[in-house]
Amino acid sequence: MSINALADTVRAGGRLTEAEALEMYLSAPTHLLGQLANEVRQRRHPDRTVTYIIDRNVNYTNVCVARCSFCAFYRPVGSPEGYVLGFDEIVRKIDETIALGGGQLLLQGGHNPDLPIEWYEDLFREVKSRYPTFRLHALSPPEVLHISRLAQISVPDVVRRLVAAGLDSIPGGGAEILVDRVRILLHCDSKASADEWIDVMRHAHRAGLKTTATMMYGSVETPAERIEHMSRLRALQDETGGFTAFIAWSYQPEHTELQGVEATGVEYLRTLATARLFLDNFPSLQASWVTQGGKVGQLSLTYGANDMGSVMIEENVVRAAGAAYCMDEIEIVRNIEDAGFEAKRRNMHYEILGGPIFRERQVPRMLELAVSRADGDNSVPAELVNYPARSRAERERRAQ
C-alpha cells in the first residue's frame, strides 16, 4: 500500500499490520508521521490534557548478575562500588518525595543474589505501614523473574506475595527489544527471554496489576525488530488490557560494554509517532525527555505523546550511560503549557490527581538530580544480616 493509503487507513481508525507500520516508519515523511500521530493522539485524548507524575526513581541496588552489555549502571557481585540501600535510606527518600508532592516510588534495581524475596516483602511492608497510601511501582519483569528463580517460587506466586506485601504496579523495564536474536546480542536473554518478559506481564495483569511497557531502541536491532517488539506488546494488550503506557527510550551508549552511538532525535520522534500509530490499544505514550532532553521531549507532544512521564527527583541508570537531563515540576509544567496543553498531575493508573502542586503550595526547586548514594558512601545496611547471603563474596564480607 502507498504511504497515502496507509495514512488513510490510520485516519479512518484502521489497524496497521506489522509490515505497514514498518513501511510508515521507513518511508513516511517525518512531518506526515507527526501529523498522523498527533491526530490519533487527539482522538484518544481530545481534552488537550498532558499528564505527568511526581515520583522518585530509586535504584535499591546496583549489584547485578545479569551483566547486560548495554548497561553502564550495574556492578558485579563483590565490587567495592556495589551498594544496597537500607530501609531507612529508602524511607528518607520517600519523605523527600512526599515533600515535593510525590506519592510514589519507582523502585528498580540489579539482580542481586543476596536479596531474597523476604527482603522485598519486608521493605514493602515497612513502607506501607508508615505510608499506607504511598504507591510502590516496583520491580520490572526481569527482577520478578530473578526473585522467582532465587526463591524457586512460580512467577504468579511471587506476584501474589509481593502484592500482598504492598506492590501496586509493575514498571515495564527490562523489555529492551522483545526479540530473542537481539536479546542474545545484548547479553540480556538470560535475565528474561522475550516470552518470559511477556509472561511476567501477563501474570501481573491477571493478578489485577497495571503495568507500563518500555522499548530501548537504537542498539543492535533492525527497524523490523522494533515493530516486532511493539507487535508483542499490542498482542498482550489485546489479551489483558493491563498496560497503561508505552515508553520508548534510545539506547545510551556511554560507559557501556556495547558502546556504539545513540540514535538521533529525529529517529526518536519517528519511532514515537510510529508507536502511536501501531499501538492503537495503548492509552498513553510517554515522552522520554530524560534521554532526549527537554526540547525534543516537548516536541514529543506533537509526535504522539500525551504524558511527560515523571518529574525526575533521582536518576542513576540513564545518567550512568551519559544522559543527564533534569526537569522539576515547574519546568515540566512550563513545557506542557508552552505547547498549548493543560498540565495535570496523575498517579500510576493515569487517574488525574489535580493541577500542578507548586501552584497549591511552596515546593523546593529541584535543578539537580539526586543520586541513590553519595559518592564514597560504602555503608552496608544493618538489616542485611537478617537475610541469608547467597553469593560467596557477600558471605566472605560478612565473615570478616
Added chain:
Amino acid sequence: MKEQLEKVAAHISAGQPLADADIAALAETNDILTLGMLGDEARRGRHGTETTFVRVADVQVPFADGAHIDIPAAAREVRIGGRADSFDVLMPHVRRVVEAAGGIPVSAFSLEALEADAAASGRRLADLLAAVRDTGVARVADAALDQLQHAEMSLDQVRKAGLGLARLTVQHTASTTERLEHIIRARSLQQSLGWIESFAPLGRSWKPGSPSTGYDDVRQVALARLLIDNIASIQVDWSRYGPKLAQVALTVGADDIDSVSPLDETGEGRRRSPLEEVRRNILAAGLVPVERDGARHRVIS
C-alpha cells in the same frame, strides 16, 4: 488555526507578501507541525536536501608569550575571540593565528564587541575593522542584531573595510514579540545591505532557569526561513544546541550547521568522531551532508 496556516502557506507559495495578521498567526501558533512543514518546504525550495556544515576551531587571544597555536587539521574555519584592555595588543596575536591557520579562512570577534571597543577607546569602528582586516582575517565572526548599537551603520563599515560577516546572530532568547522582531529586523537589515549570507535565529544565551522550549526553537527557525526570503542560509549551532535540536531544526527550515568540533577527542579523552556524528544526523533527517569552509566553499573530500 490549521486552515489559517494553510491560507498563509498558499500566500507564501504564491510569492505574495504576508499581512501583519498572517505573520502574527504564524508567530503564535502551537501547530508547529504545520509551521515546521512550511519551513521545510521553503528550505527545500531553496536548497533541496543539501545541508552544509562547518568544522570550527575556536582560538582565544591574547595568548601567553611563546604559546604554541594548535589548529586542528580538520578545522575548516578558525574563529578568533577574546578581549584585552587595549585593542591594539590583540592584533599581533591575531596575525599569528592567521599565519598558523595556513590558508584556512579565519573569522574574528563579534561586531558588537568591536563597537564597544571603539566607543570605549574613542576610536572609529572603521579603524578597528581595518586593523583586523590588515592581519589577514577575512570575516567578522558574528554580529548579534539585538546587541549592536548601530546595526546598519556598523555592518556597512564591515563591508567598507573589505571584510565579510560569518553570520548574523541573536544574543538573547526573548518573548514571542521580540523573537518576531528579530526576524523582521534581520530581513530589513538585509534589504538595505544585501550581502549577509547567513542568519542564526536562535538566541545564543538564555536564562539558566528558563531556556527557550523546543516549540520556541522550532517556531523561530521555521519563521525565519518563511519570512526571510532575502538571506540564503538559516543556520543552527551544533555545539550550543546539541545534535538533537540541531537535527530537528534542519527539518523545519535550517540548512546549515555551525560550530562542529574539529577534534576527535572529548574532554575525558574518549574518542568520537564529530564528523561522523554530524553526517549521521543529517542523513537520519533525510538530508544530504555537504562540508563547507568558513568562506562557504564546499570541501571536496
